[in-house]
Amino acid sequence: MSKRHLYLLAVAIIAVALSAMYYKWDKLKFPLHADEQVQVWTVQAHVEYHPKRGPNTVTLQLPATTPGFTVLDERYIARDYSKLEEKSSEGREVQWAIRRALGEQDLYYRATIVRADAYEQVGLDFEPVLAELPSLEEPYLTAAHTLLEAVRARSSNIVTFARQLVIRLNGGDGDSDEVALLAEKYGKDEVARAEFIVRLLAIRNIPARVVHGIRLGDAATASEARMQAWIIVNDGQAWYMLDPRTGAEGMPSDLFLWSASAKPLLDIEGGPPATLAFNVSVNLADAMATAERRLEVHDANLVRYSLLSLPLQAQQTYRILLMVPIGAFIMLILRNLVGVKTYGTFMPVLIALAFRETALVAGVVLFVLVVGFGLLVRFYLERLRLLLVPRLTAILILVVLLMCGVSVFSNRLGIEVGLSVALFPMVIMAMTIERMSVAWDERGAGTAIREGIGTLIVAALAYVVMSWPPLEHLVFVFPETLLVLFALALLLGRYSGYRLNELLRFRALAREPDPITPPPPAPDTAAVDAPPPGTDAGTPGVRG
Structure with missing residues (x-):
């Protein structure tokens, strides 16, 4: 096997391992540190009412479609009540029933939620149905058509039309006789005004509906939350959310959508005096446990076929x-x-x-x-x-x-x-x-x-x-980390160079040899033995 083949194999293994690790960290939100924590909210609905004699039935709308958030856990607290949860195309509801109840009754629904990841984002997927037309008589009917024509002249599409209508009904462009007259139909109640806007949009064949949500905010302790009404408008392709108080477009990042059903949030048979209060608390939770629970909610197979599904003793062993x-x-x-x-x-x-x-x-x-x-x-x-x-x-x-x-x-x-x-x-x-x-x-x-x-x-x-x-x-x-080590082990398996201790051992061989100094030239014996000029070579020291 050539080295190129080995290098390509190692690079491919490392790429697969790093991709899997990145997906689990970025998409599945698996923490890189054991002590990492995430923000978790607890939203509680408290129903308090005085029962009538005989059987009592309480119906509460529950969160179903929650863009931007994931419901990790739900708890129902209702002593001696039977609980029946139902789902429909518009949402979910819980029905508590009891044969006989005495004294003030307290029922609770509690949800633990966390911010959803990008791949978990749930869009608004409701059937675009026209709301019921408003029942208007003269002069309210003429005022409504006059207002709608004025809004149409200042809009370019369905969304801007709805925004302009909200702004006009909130007095954004100054008080007008039409707005003042139509205000008699819904008064000062925000929910009633939002429902009236939806019905006015139905006159122009624009599908819209009222949804309810809670702004979670950044409170660090338990605090009372207020349920707010919002408007969603369909332009034939998608739903757009509008704030009925300001006309602003878009869903706030801290808005937890509670219900999109046309039914009232709380319905008690017989209509006894009742109150519905909401509380929100925020705290920090273990990121690993939260990620595991999030996976169980969305796709349990991702947990079943992983080390997280093993018993705790087996997990410790691994x-x-x-x-x-x-x-x-x-x-x-x-x-x-x-x-x-x-x-x-x-x-x-x-x-x-x-x-x-x-x-x-x-x-x-x-x-x-x-x-x-x-x-x-x-x-x-x-x-x-x-x-x-x-x-x-x-x-x-x-x-x-x-x-x-x-x-x-x-x-x-x-x-x-x-x-x-x-x-x-x-x-x-x-x-x-x-x-x-x-x-x-x-x-x-x-x-x-x-x-x-x-x-x-x-x-x-x-x-x-x-x-x-x-x-x-x-x-x-991230057991995929071992694949990176596997690829590195393959690369080191072809290494045949010197080891560090060998470089130290044979460091003397790596030094440059000293230049060899040439020996001095040998003396000229012939020149030394020759007689000086003017002497007789045969008789040393005798002049001829």
Whole structure:
């Protein structure tokens, strides 16, 4: 397989993993931090009435379509009442019934809501039906048509027509005789004025309806909320929301739509005196629990086929198990890139898991004690010339006895951490003793001790990383993170360069050699032995 193919495979795996993580974080709102919190509202409806003699039936409209918000939980509090919840194309309602009631009655409906995500946004999807035409006699009928004609002249489409009508009826363009006359039909009540506007729009064949909602606001404590009426208008393609008090277009970000039904919010059979009050409180909740509950409301399969559906005990087990690849990747870096020598490939990771129960310092001390005593006995067993399997069995028995002894001794000293030594992998401890003794015999004490120290270093570093709570939360909530490590492991699998310790070991070879100085020239013996000019070569020192 070519390197290009490997690189493309690694990049594709990383892209898939990061895309899945981004989707879960941005769309499903899975938190990146374990202690992250989100804002949650509790909206309560309180019905108080004096019952009549005999059976009583109370009907309350409930939230159904809630753009911008998601209802996480609902509670009905009505003692001795039967509860019947019904759904229709216009919304939901709950019907409480009782055969006999005495004294003042209190009924409650409570909803826990949170802001919806972009993919959860629910649009207004109602059948565009014309409202009932207003029953107007003269001169009100003429005033209505005159007002509608004046509004039409100042509008360009259905939405602007409805906005201008709201503004005119609110006196936005100055008082007029038509507006003053029509005001006698609805008085000063906001709900009555909104319903009258909807009926006037029906004269021009414009579908509209009145909906009710609560402005949640930013209150940090429980406070009484006021139910407000709003108008939605259909232009043949979509619904548009208008504020009947100002004519402003658009839905406020803090508006919780309660009901879009044409029925009254509260209906009590017989019409006894009753009040309907709303309260809103806001608090902070765990982001992970909120995201899980949100998924259960919208698509339970996203939770059923995930780690979140497992029992709590199994979830805790997988929180630890998912950290094993993290420790293995750290060991991969230290062995293949740094060059740290260890006993075995995954033995340091298993020892790091044991450190989670004993803490780092105590775990290292217990590890050294057990392995040290085990080595002493192992060297003695070497003289008995036992076979491999009986020798390993004897060492395993010794390790168990050593664990028991350390636990009892630490318990007498009041050191509770010593009791966790029994959680060490017994087989791993026995194999560590055996491998250290073999390395001691074959490659010397220095090599055995270095590899033992390397094993402890890798195990300690893996423990520090594997026990980091933010990383543990990230890997459990986003197990796709392990795919990134998988791709990096594939890339490191083709690395065949120098390790860090080799660069230090052979650093002398990397230095530039010193330039060689040429030796001085040899003296000219012929010139030295030649006689001076003017002398006889045959008789030294005699002039001819």
